[in-house]
Amino acid sequence: MKYADVYAAWQNAPEDFWLDQAKSIDWVKPPTQALDDSKAPLYRWFTDAEVNTCYNAVDRHVENGRADQAAIIYDSPITGTKSQITYAELKEKVASLAGALRDKGITKGDRVIVYMPMVPEALVAMLACARLGAIHSVVFGGFAAHELAVRIDDATPKAIIAASCGLEPGRIVPYKPLLDQAIEDATHKPDFTIILERPEHPYDLTPGYDFDWHEVQKGVTPADCVPVKGDHPAYILYTSGTTGAPKGVVRPTAGHLVALNWTMKAIYDVDPGDVFWAASDVGWVVGHSYICYAPLIHGNTTVVFEGKPVGTPDAGTFWRVIQEHNVRSFFTAPTAFRAIKRDDPKGEMIKDYDISCLRALYLAGERADPDTIEWAQRVMDVPVYDHWWQTETGYTIAGNPAGIEALPVKIGSPTVAMPGYDVQILDEAGHPMPSGELGAIAVKLPLPPGTLPTLWNAEERFVKSYLTTFPGYYETGDAGMIDEDGYLYIMARTDDVINVAGHRLSTGAMEEVLAAHPDVAECAVIGVSDALKGQLPMGFVCLNNGCERSHEDISKEVVARVRDQIGPVAAFKLVAVVDRLPKTRSGKILRGTMVKIADGQDFKMPATIDDPAILDEIEEALKPLGYAATG
Ligand code: COA
Ligand code: AMP
Numbered sequence: 001m002k003y004a005d006v007y008a009a010w011q012n013a014p015e016d017f018w019l020d021q022a023k024s025i026d027w028v029k030p031p032t033q034a035l036d037d038s039k040a041p042l043y044r045w046f047t048d049a050e051v052n053t054c055y056n057a058v059d060r061h062v063e064n065g066r067a068d069q070a071a072i073i074y075d076s077p078i079t080g081t082k083s084q085i086t087y088a089e090l091k092e093k094v095a096s097l098a099g100a101l102r103d104k105g106i107t108k109g110d111r112v113i114v115y116m117p118m119v120p121e122a123l124v125a126m127l128a129c130a131r132l133g134a135i136h137s138v139v140f141g142g143f144a145a146h147e148l149a150v151r152i153d154d155a156t157p158k159a160i161i162a163a164s165c166g167l168e169p170g171r172i173v174p175y176k177p178l179l180d181q182a183i184e185d186a187t188h189k190p191d192f193t194i195i196l197e198r199p200e201h202p203y204d205l206t207p208g209y210d211f212d213w214h215e216v217q218k219g220v221t222p223a224d225c226v227p228v229k230g231d232h233p234a235y236i237l238y239t240s241g242t243t244g245a246p247k248g249v250v251r252p253t254a255g256h257l258v259a260l261n262w263t264m265k266a267i268y269d270v271d272p273g274d275v276f277w278a279a280s281d282v283g284w285v286v287g288h289s290y291i292c293y294a295p296l297i298h299g300n301t302t303v304v305f306e307g308k309p310v311g312t313p314d315a316g317t318f319w320r321v322i323q324e325h326n327v328r329s330f331f332t333a334p335t336a337f338r339a340i341k342r343d344d345p346k347g348e349m350i351k352d353y354d355i356s357c358l359r360a361l362y363l364a365g366e367r368a369d370p371d372t373i374e375w376a377q378r379v380m381d382v383p384v385y386d387h388w389w390q391t392e393t394g395y396t397i398a399g400n401p402a403g404i405e406a407l408p409v410k411i412g413s414p415t416v417a418m419p420g421y422d423v424q425i426l427d428e429a430g431h432p433m434p435s436g437e438l439g440a441i442a443v444k445l446p447l448p449p450g451t452l453p454t455l456w457n458a459e460e461r462f463v464k465s466y467l468t469t470f471p472g473y474y475e476t477g478d479a480g481m482i483d484e485d486g487y488l489y490i491m492a493r494t495d496d497v498i499n500v501a502g503h504r505l506s507t508g509a510m511e512e513v514l515a516a517h518p519d520v521a522e523c524a525v526i527g528v529s530d531a532l533k534g535q536l537p538m539g540f541v542c543l544n545n546g547c548e549r550s551h552e553d554i555s556k557e558v559v560a561r562v563r564d565q566i567g568p569v570a571a572f573k574l575v576a577v578v579d580r581l582p583k584t585r586s587g588k589i590l591r592g593t594m595v596k597i598a599d600g601q602d603f604k605m606p607a608t609i610d611d612p613a614i615l616d617e618i619e620e621a622l623k624p625l626g627y628a629a630t631g
Contacts, residue, residue, distance in 0.1 A: 010419035028227040043446035046230035046254035054131035055225040057296035076306035095222030097128035108133030111157040117166035118306035133228040137236040140283025141166040142569030145181035152186040164203035230254030239391040240506035248456030255449025264298035269403035272299030279332040285391040309336040316349035333365040333502030347379030365502035388414035413487040420448025442473035498527030528598040538574040551577040576621040584608040598627040
């Protein structure tokens, strides 16, 4: 089979294509129809089916001969732990936790927030929710209490499942103060919490409210899988948008199962039984799709890695994990490789390991720069596949379908659109652009199964954010082009989202924090280039008239506020205090021009600029921060 044939088969009969893929899923009631377009432009898939995600990810493998196969390998260089959980053991653990949740009143449709580090119990918690038809919302551990509170108020969970702490190199992150603060700040109060106490840090349980992970499961009857409708939400995952209010991306159950299962062979080229490793975090979409769900649904072994690419203990950690656990396909973000390359530029450390088990490296989450791809190819001696996707889609929009046909790699391109996605480049008026020309990247509706049908409790925002600019299309928020061979190139975001170490962050959210400082009159946050993290946020603040306080103090305070309110993951450390911000005559801040100045790129003086002299002031303010050097 060739990629072009598969893509054409999908194009000719999209519903048959997905109904065919649906045969690989075990249904309580199989779908008779693929697409429900009765509410177009809102689409739903497999609505007349009934199914359970946990059954497909766990139970069916126990019943079909994989009981003794490792489902999860846990490798934590931070704690010095390595362990395995077979599919049979996973079923026991998940059914037991689900039983405890059920006994405490959690039923189908209830929301449960999961706030956990990279431990196997995070997956157990997600799957236990799925077993009951409860809707989990995992919150990344690097977010601050305020971000957790925002998610509590939006998802209104009945329960929170958390660990006592996360572990960062050289630093324990106690979760109790974060949880207490978040629950206090939130208007909605969850009924109870379940806490996994880690030996590295105790959790002071509040009797009657906080329940110990092990104690709460004592004597419970394991729970069975609860069938849900095909479009029942499997989970909500919050992601950054333009404002401080994150978007609750809803993942529909049946489409998620069908699509993720398809990707494991078609894109990652693994067969059931193979070991698959995504070095990310369960708090991100990569963690949801490729640490937890897809490998398990497909009968693979997944690796839960609690560590960093460097410093835990060194830049050889990835090679060790690949060798020791016989990893066949490996997925991470380019920033992880930039970190390894920085510590071990010649790739000496790989010589101590045998990674011949590895077939390919997959990169996503941010732009993969050519240097990093070439370095990884040279050092690892395997194909390196860039692929492009978003929290909203949950899996690849454009990639290299290596399990169907490995297409020639063009460095700088995540290759071609996957079946399910009719990707187009549009001009501002929504007309398709000729090949090779830059425009907004949009996907013709309907999006394929598993992609977001809506935003949690925010249908209007969903329509406005994604379906309004280009009627009939999903607006991706990325700009780029397609070349004459159909290869896609992702160039930049068209909104205020930036990408810091593969983490998607909103500059708008940071501006809200800066603007709330009592001495700040106005502000702007932009994303500037960074050799390691891809982008870093940089804040510009103008102070209130008459404010005599030291600029250094104010800078420190706004940095602390962002860390405190958004979290350490924002990596917000660069601040310039300036007299004025460059604006158009109508008062719009010229953020794009500021980015170009900071990055030392040539730029055209915007015709609508109010006062060009301000740009020189900006350039001067950037120099002490180490930016605008060649500007
Ligand atoms: N809990 C608490 N804090 C966290 C955290 C978590 N789960 N994850 C990160 N942080 C903190 C870090 O400790 C750091 O704090 P600091 O400012 O006190 O040093 C801060 O958030 C920024 O973290 P990060 O951006 O990850 O930077 P880093 O310097 O710790 O590590 C890399 C840099 C490149 C090694 C790291 O970002 C990485 O491994 N990235 C892989 C990318 C990835 O997994 N992307 C997911 C999508 S595929
Ligand atoms: P997230 O929702 O966190 O996965 O972030 C999605 C965004 O990250 C996309 O809209 C892109 O801006 C960016 N992104 C993800 N993968 C790639 C890639 N392979 N190349 C370029 N940008 C990417």
